[in-house]
Amino acid sequence: MSHSHPPHLALIACSDVDVAEPATSALNEALTGILKQQQLRAVFQPILDLRGRAYLGFEGLIRGPEGSLLESPAQLFAAAQEADQLLELERACRETIFKAFATLQLPGRLFVNSSPTALRDPSFRNGATMDLLRGLGLTPSRIVIEVTENQQIDDFPALRDALLHYRGLGYRIAIDDLGEGFSNLRMWSELRPEFVKIDRHFVHGIADDPLKFQLVRSMHDIAETSGAFIIAEGIEREADFTTIRDLGIACGQGYFIARPAATPPTQPEKAALSALSAGQIMVFPNASAGSGMATARNLLQYIAPISPLAPNDKVYERFEADPEIQVLPVVDDGGTPVGLINRHNLIDRFARPFRRELYGKKPCTMFMDPAPLVVDHQLPVQEVSRMVSRASSHYLQDGFVITENGRYAGVGSGQALMALITELQISAARYANPLTQLPGNVPLNEHTDRLLESLSAGGASFATCYFDIDNFKPFNDAYGYRRGDDVIQLLGRLLVGVADNRRDFVGHVGGDDFVILFQSDDWEERCAKALRYFDEQILTLVEPEDLQRGGFAGEDRKGRPVFNPLPSLSIGAVRVLPGQFHTHHEISAVCASAKKQAKKQPGSSLFIERRRPMQQPSPQEGVSSDDEVLSAV
Template sequence: MLNPFPHLTPERHAMQGAAFPPTAPETGEARALTELIRERRLSAVFQPILDCRAHSTMGFEGLIRGPEGHPLHMPDALFGAARRHHLGLELEHACRETVLQAFAELRLPGKLFINASPACLLDPRFKNGETLAFLRRLGLPPSRVVIELTENQQITDFPEIQATLAHFRSLGYQIAIDDLGEGFSNLRMWSEIRPEYVKIDRHFITGIGQDDLKFQFVKAMQDLAETCTAHIIAEGIESAADLQTVRDLGIACGQGYFIARPVPAPATCPRQEVLDVLCSRRVAVFPQAMATSSITTARTLLHYIEPIDPRADNDLVFERFESETQLEVLPVVQEGMPVGLINRHTLIDRFARPFRRELYGKKPCSMFMDPAPLIVDENATVQELGLILSRAARHYLFDGFIVTSAGRYMGVGSGHDLMALITEMQISAARYANPLTQLPGNVPINEHIDRLLKAGVRFAACYADLDNFKPFNDVYGYRRGDDVIQLLGQILVEVADGRLDFVGHIGGDDFLILFQSNDWEVRCARALKLFDERVLPIFTAEDLQRGGLVGENRRGEEVLHPLPALSIGALLADSNQYESHHEIATAAADAKKQAKKQRGSSLFIERRRSHFLPLVGLEALSPALSCPA
């Protein structure tokens, strides 16, 4: 990838005539680089760019190498030397011709992505028609060339670069921006330049299938690209899991070592391993967001209120409250440091008494302020804030708190906003992740079912539920009940294949596993076996000996309840039978009810609506584990 050269100045843009500036220092490295450029001892390599939708190669990125075995063979060394010796534009010019000529000679199909720094685009040798004439001699139309604008060099004059790119677009070139997400300025580049292609930095793609934060970043970029009709190219695809996640996100194109490495003469068609991933009917299990409350801080609740000096008189404070009707508190700050807080109702109540305003109106406001307000740092978490507020005096709930950064005033937060945020976060957490097991909750479960149906994937929806769990809770208490629920969640995660199977926690002792694994029945059988084994240490010796729990029924009579067991109702599903997660949920719950009719841990498979055979036959299981309808 061509590196930009931030040291280049407008004077160098105007440089014409001599191939090399007379000021280039004559060091050994400089002479070596000059010789490589003058003698065209550079070679091109090409990395295919995959069209994830058409399952074909849509183009190639042209990259450059120095001579094999030379100290300047690799791009980092080559362009590092050019930057040190002010030969950046000369090197880019040589690289451009080398890549274009090799692309034409190899007769590669599709588009050619060729790197260019902003300084290079403004170079007269790029704008004077020399490159266009070179393309004509090679028989390459500009419409097959995508100018890949590197982001590392900061653009300070957007109108100039916009005018330059408009010129290139008028000739037929298309524009791409590189390494989206690597720096802060490239989002502005996207907005200002409106490229046809946007490359997402490899940092956000490599390992995306296991990293929720990367996943959310890329999903946001994809949503933005759809809004402005740009094509996303995901760089850094290094595994089948990366490619599958990129494919299922709907990203148009991909590039990376898993697809193909840069070579002098690349293959023009994707290799079979890549096509297998693209053609797979399996749906990627997206990483799930955990509760975010731990990283939500006081800064989120901050509202800036212009503070008042402690030497200001009370009349001025009163006037502020009268003119700013939404103002409930007024922070008192001296030289940037908070020293107090004045409550609207407290001050007005004091002034409402006879002659109080006349007596105290001209006195400093510090006499009526709370000299010990609640002060928190901007990095205090919401949980910490809630705990502090719950332990503080009641008036702090109404007054709120002052937010500081390194002890200096930043703004004010209200107790009302804090309570609203905590409530909202608790509701959101319950919908997206069960707080007991941290497994995905109802919203992610429903979203994954709908994705499976939309993709036309055959899958098994298995509803897992505990039998006789209420009597166990009554006898052993809710804490041991939570232990059993967590145990079940761990077992289901253990038996599932995290790359293919989705484990969700509906609530209480109800779980749903969406299997894409071929051997899903064997995995269910293993879950039943593991539960029966691992739950035993939780029971007392007496309960194990008698084979049940002694409790009372509704009439107060002593009865013996069976020990808790695991029931799994399995539903074989595809989009030919079901249209939404609502139908899947209802049918899976019905299958679970049938499983619970059997004594002990059991698996019931609903086959009446199945139009396809299970991928692993029941002969692999004990007959007691399945009950065909």
């Protein structure tokens, strides 16, 4: 169900009902009158097939009489729940929607919501609904039943059997509001629906939210594996619509496409069609390192715990039986961890004369650490690492206890923690530069390939611009690496500022090298701004005496004193047109050549490579009349 419109719905007492105010006797009377006099109103919201650029169908929604106490679907279903008339209301909704859909002769499929309880309604299964559809000239093959999980489902086999009955009649099945209910993913696995509707929470703001983006992309991958079609609900912004389009999701629904209406449009409206036809692709939100998703659960190793009442002999036997166990968690009957016993500590104590005879029968709590480090399974590994580093040194050796809802879940070792942190740092360096947090080589190459794929399919051309700081190494040597880092961060902020975050992808490939993949038509003006801004802002990082001299003293590779000009910015640019390039490697090579040409110019400059790849000059050749050089003022 799409929450772009007020809470509904056609055939379900949705979760909004649970928080609605209890219906009064007046509302009960109003509900009875509405049902008897058939005063329900149907409205329809289109569902757009993004690939076919036409409406796949319409979702049938319900409203009470206009201006009445029960016009709101939330109030309507709250009153029905209070009066124990939910099935009667759902049945009336179903008939109202079917009749209105047939009367309007709307094309495509009709999506109607049903609670699991309504699916067992005798009037739905005894042929009455089939007779109604037949009389209206509709076939079950045009009807999609949206199963909404408004209450916990305990009997999946029964629900699966019910849906098997409807499938046998020709109906199609959809899961509504994926991500909102009690066990949506299990529903997907058990029911194998033809359509899956992603809850609007995950769709609204997806263009800007890396986590939502990754979650929806994962849902899309599952759909591809299971053969289901994804419908993204609650699309209200063009940026979200374009992101959904570029993810390859099949269908969309929401205010940006069309609002619910008693007489909905049968053809997509201009805004949606324009967004579909736009040749430019969205810059996906940057999930940078991806390490934020790693938690203590990634470190969890389950070791069967021992009771606080167990004797030390029992602990010794456990260690002897399994040489791999380095620690043994002590957990009480309620599942609460109370201590941790270190293997070497216990064995060392028992190795002393008569210690085992004296203490073997004593409770194991005698030799345990009564205050182990305890972390929740959802705690990010970075936070776990900080806790371990700040605690006593023995925690790194002993490890820590991992809990879930306060109950013992397993243990984690300091060695495993350090290995994971190192792995995440290596991975992070490939996906995001640690200094600027801008995307690194991997996402940059992926976005270039997306642009090339879009270009080959008729999309818009783009420009690739390589940014490099002149005289950076001498400046770094003279001023120190901290000031050098300041220059790199300055350039990173500057480039983010001149780029359009929706159209232009800013990447940091390492050191003082940056790349922008421009889809903005005015990319040359933006590059000119970057040159001007850099020349202005670099002055704030130069000492006054060097500013007066127009440069700074340094040494060449042979140790001889030299005078270096102040850092400047060189940009090598190439316009990528259809048929010119096939891989990001080819573009990178041409950009690197263009950057070398820019660096030959004094001061900050932009060199635009206008020749085709096969016409590239050798390093000894100069600038041709086809190329363009722009120097900063």
